[in-house]
Amino acid sequence: MIALQGYGIGLKEPARRGSRIFRLSTDDKRPGVLAKQECFLSKDGKFPPAFAAGLCLGDYVPATGYDHGIWALPEQLLYLGDGDIVRIGEIGEIRVLFRKNAPMNYFLLTERCNNLCLMCSQPPKNVLDDYLGDEVEEVIKLVPENTDAIGFTGGEPALLGGRFLDLIQLASSYLPNTDLHVLSNGRQFVDASAARRLGAIGHPRLVLGIPLYSPSPATHDYVVQSKGAFNETVAGLYNLKEAGVRIELRVVVHRQNFTQLTRLANFIFRNLTFVEHIAFMGLELTGYARANIDSLWIDPWNYRSVLSEAVLRLYDYGMNVSIYNLPSCLLEQPVRSFSRKSISDWKNEFVAECATCGARGECCGFFASAGMRQNSHITAL
Amino acid sequence: MAGEYTLIPEQAFSDFISGTLHQDTDAYAKLLEAGFLVDDTSALSLDLLAVKLRTKLSNISRFTSLHMIVVTLRCDHSCPYCQVSRQSEDKEKYDISPETAGKAVDLIFRSPSRDIKIEYQGGEPLLNFASVEFITKYAVSLASKHNKNVSFVIATNLSRITDDMLQFCKEFDVSVSTSLDGPKDLHNLNRPMSGADSFERVASGVDLTRRFLGRSSVSALMTTTEASLGRVKDIVDTYVEMGFPGIFLRPLSPYGFAIKTKTYSKYDTRRWLDFYDEGLEYILQLNRLGVDFSEFYSSTILKKMLTPFSPGYVDLMSPAGIGIAAVVYNYNGNIYASDEGRMRAEMGDETFRLGNVHANSYDEIFTSDELLEPLERSFTGSVPMCSDCVYEPYCGAEPVYHHATQGDFVGFKPLSGFCERNMHVIKRLMSIVEGGSADSRTLRRWSIR
Ligand code: SF4
Ligand code: SF4
Numbered sequence: 001m002i003a004l005q006g007y008g009i010g011l012k013e014p015a016r017r018g019s020r021i022f023r024l025s026t027d028d029k030r031p032g033v034l035a036k037q038e039c040f041l042s043k044d045g046k047f048p049p050a051f052a053a054g055l056c057l058g059d060y061v062p063a064t065g066y067d068h069g070i071w072a073l074p075e076q077l078l079y080l081g082d083g084d085i086v087r088i089g090e091i092g093e094i095r096v097l098f099r100k101n102a103p104m105n106y107f108l109l110t111e112r113c114n115n116l117c118l119m120c121s122q123p124p125k126n127v128l129d130d131y132l133g134d135e136v137e138e139v140i141k142l143v144p145e146n147t148d149a150i151g152f153t154g155g156e157p158a159l160l161g162g163r164f165l166d167l168i169q170l171a172s173s174y175l176p177n178t179d180l181h182v183l184s185n186g187r188q189f190v191d192a193s194a195a196r197r198l199g200a201i202g203h204p205r206l207v208l209g210i211p212l213y214s215p216s217p218a219t220h221d222y223v224v225q226s227k228g229a230f231n232e233t234v235a236g237l238y239n240l241k242e243a244g245v246r247i248e249l250r251v252v253v254h255r256q257n258f259t260q261l262t263r264l265a266n267f268i269f270r271n272l273t274f275v276e277h278i279a280f281m282g283l284e285l286t287g288y289a290r291a292n293i294d295s296l297w298i299d300p301w302n303y304r305s306v307l308s309e310a311v312l313r314l315y316d317y318g319m320n321v322s323i324y325n326l327p328s329c330l331l332e333q334p335v336r337s338f339s340r341k342s343i344s345d346w347k348n349e350f351v352a353e354c355a356t357c358g359a360r361g362e363c364c365g366f367f368a369s370a371g372m373r374q375n376s377h378i379t380a381l
Numbered sequence: 382m383a384g385e386y387t388l389i390p391e392q393a394f395s396d397f398i399s400g401t402l403h404q405d406t407d408a409y410a411k412l413l414e415a416g417f418l419v420d421d422t423s424a425l426s427l428d429l430l431a432v433k434l435r436t437k438l439s440n441i442s443r444f445t446s447l448h449m450i451v452v453t454l455r456c457d458h459s460c461p462y463c464q465v466s467r468q469s470e471d472k473e474k475y476d477i478s479p480e481t482a483g484k485a486v487d488l489i490f491r492s493p494s495r496d497i498k499i500e501y502q503g504g505e506p507l508l509n510f511a512s513v514e515f516i517t518k519y520a521v522s523l524a525s526k527h528n529k530n531v532s533f534v535i536a537t538n539l540s541r542i543t544d545d546m547l548q549f550c551k552e553f554d555v556s557v558s559t560s561l562d563g564p565k566d567l568h569n570l571n572r573p574m575s576g577a578d579s580f581e582r583v584a585s586g587v588d589l590t591r592r593f594l595g596r597s598s599v600s601a602l603m604t605t606t607e608a609s610l611g612r613v614k615d616i617v618d619t620y621v622e623m624g625f626p627g628i629f630l631r632p633l634s635p636y637g638f639a640i641k642t643k644t645y646s647k648y649d650t651r652r653w654l655d656f657y658d659e660g661l662e663y664i665l666q667l668n669r670l671g672v673d674f675s676e677f678y679s680s681t682i683l684k685k686m687l688t689p690f691s692p693g694y695v696d697l698m699s700p701a702g703i704g705i706a707a708v709v710y711n712y713n714g715n716i717y718a719s720d721e722g723r724m725r726a727e728m729g730d731e732t733f734r735l736g737n738v739h740a741n742s743y744d745e746i747f748t749s750d751e752l753l754e755p756l757e758r759s760f761t762g763s764v765p766m767c768s769d770c771v772y773e774p775y776c777g778a779e780p781v782y783h784h785a786t787q788g789d790f791v792g793f794k795p796l797s798g799f800c801e802r803n804m805h806v807i808k809r810l811m812s813i814v815e816g817g818s819a820d821s822r823t824l825r826r827w828s829i830r
Contacts, residue, residue, distance in 0.1 A: 217422040266414075275689075316822050317825060
């Protein structure tokens with residue numbers, strides 16, 4: 001598990017107040033015009049003059065100071081490197097916003113949400129958090145143009161309305177070659193004009209990842225703790241399709257819906273044939289999922305055969321389907337090839353048994369948070 | 382009508398009918414998901430059904446896409462089941478004239494369909510290849526003028542195929558559909574020609590065509606005759622051996638030998654069903670052994686049953702596919718609503734003649750009573766038995782068949798071989814799909830072919 005924040009020890013006090021976002025550089029020949037907006041990352045305690053802030057891999061006492069101070073990185077952030085983007089606060093709070101070497105970086109647009117999913121890993125807060133959008137705006141401009149993929153997440157990002165569209169437009173303009181994956185519940189797009197405006201941006205690499213838990217409105221609404229959500233999400237899916245927006249369906253599997261997976265597969269094929277991809281996902285035991293563990297948890301071993309049936313059914317019908325977040329040894333052999341290494345690297349872990357496993361290379365392992373680690377069915381393949 | 386189905390226990394069904402089915406049952410959820418039941422949680426359900434229905438019927442709004450042109454009636458074969466071809470050297474009499482061909486193509490491009498498919502029919506079209514070339518070039522020029530897509534296929538026995546013809550086909554993207562009735566002895570028995578080597582000619586023709594146009598450029602169609610009935614495995618094996626991806630186990634034609642009396646035709650249907658069942662089982666067995674091979678009559682019905690799409694197969698549509706999905710321009714300029722309709726005409730029955738390219742306008746032809754009557758009368762949503770039939774969404778109207786066998790466009794379904802055949806086939810396919818074995822996966826894959 002990779003940490004994304006920590007406190008730096010002040011090696012040189014900042015001359016200015018306030019927190020700022022910086023791209024890190026390890027280049028001591030960096031032209032001043034760029035360096036003056038960046039943070040220098042030093043291995044040996046030497047700091048060239050022109051930078052705005054400094055981070056240090058060791059506990060050296062630097063000769064010079066910067067406007068925004070120089071800080072010694074805490075243990076857990078020593079992995080930082082050139083091109084990464086961080087926010088540094090005035091007392092040395094460091095938050096990692098973008099890691100250049102990560103396969104995927106997600107940006108939180110808002111903590112507000114109109115669903116209240118039983119297993120939400122990022123429980124919503126009803127707070128005024130417009131600053132998050134401001135931050136993302138700044139970061140997007142700093143992200144290297146050759147980045148493979150970035151993501152927007154929430155809360156429900158689409159709740160930002162016009163601001164949401166602006167951020168998509170910004171990503172489309174600054175990072176036209178970068179996949180943009182947005183996690184949304186789709187409900188805002190029950191308003192066809194909202195969907196049309198999103199489509200009109202015409203970002204060819206934009207995909208909306210939208211959860212659908214059940215073909216039964218009652219079950220889906222229960223899982224997301226919101227009456228009418230199913231109808232809004234499905235209507236939203238149709239509007240997005242009309243607007244030419246690409247869609248991925250995300251099905252987290254848990255106690256409430258595992259018996260309905262093949263029916264869900266049928267429903268998707270008959271009604272939502274236009275979606276580009278369907279991902280069945282193991283449950284991540286964080287956030288609300290921990291609190292609701294009794295009503296949600298079911299050992300993936302116990303639903304492996306219905307999962308296979310649903311996956312193969314969609315596959316036979318020519319749909320593009322994957323399995324995320326489930327270790328290969330908990331899947332039946334015919335569907336192992338649908339499994340993707342999907343757990344964000346910073347949440348990802350393996351256990352002792354995995355050391356001798358032939359599938360280790362293709363296996364997505366576990367969420368660091370997962371109770372599955374004690375699963376007696378984990379066996380090297 | 383949208384083609385949804387769901388299986389629930391009989392008790393749940395009677396509860397549903399009597400309005401006492403409990404909300405917490407599996408059956409309730411299944412009925413709701415398929416759109417049979419609407420409650421206050423499923424406000425969207427009717428919209429979803431509407432979309433599905435629109436998708437299923439979208440081929441009607443596109444109107445006629447398949448246009449068959451009979452370029453000659455002359456043929457070098459004398460197949461007993463063929464009602465139309467002539468053994469003659471008289472080109473004047475039996476070949477299409479350039480004027481007729483030109484008018485036919487003009488009419489074809491009046492069709493609102495974006496994608497036009499022209500199929501050359503005979504007789505043997507290769508005996509009048511000059512017309513094939515003329516029509517193809519003219520159609521290509523009209524297609525670019527009207528901004529439409531056009532594709533071509535020649536229905537040929539391949540006995541006269543040459544390198545030059547294939548070069549032409551390659552240049553204009555013309556694909557080939559041939560006739561293959563089974564193993565050599567059966568094929569040559571069904572399809573006599575001087576030299577008695579029809580099978581050898583098909584085999585080498587298929588090979589040559591594939592060399593020029595690619596592996597999947599040749600399809601083959603089998604005609605089921607009395608002699609075929611006991612030989613389904615041999616027939617399938619021939620197709621597998623020759624590298625075809627599947628076979629269409631075609632129903633017995635009522636237009637030839639089988640047409641004697643109503644009861645006789647029922648008896649024939651039963652014999653065909655045995656043939657089909659045995660063939661299907663054998664093909665599934667091949668699939669279990671890892672051979673990817675389909676049966677196309679099944680896949681057509683499966684598409685209607687399991688997918689939101691419609692196969693656009695003329696015999697299994699309602700409103701019927703005649704005229705709407707396909708239309709035939711005969712060598713003499715007569716226009717027929719279907720290929721069977723033109724065969725009836727050769728037997729003296731002009732019921733399905735819609736007009737003539739020289740005498741009638743597009744509007745006259747496609748709003749003629751000869752087209753609208755059978756379409757309207759045979760619509761399965763309103764005819765006795767079909768309108769209450771659980772299999773109606775997977776079946777079709779087929780006015781030509783019922784006219785030929787029973788003398789009217791609707792027919793009395795309990796005596797209809799068409800009805801009996803489809804009931805049997807649909808039931809059988811559904812039980813395999815729901816059976817949950819490896820075979821159900823095979824059938825699901827067929828449904829999207
Ligand atoms: S033993 Fe470990 S690496 Fe192997 S499949 Fe299971 S979880 Fe994955
Ligand atoms: S099976 Fe028979 S009754 Fe049912 S729709 Fe088909 S023809 Fe009509």
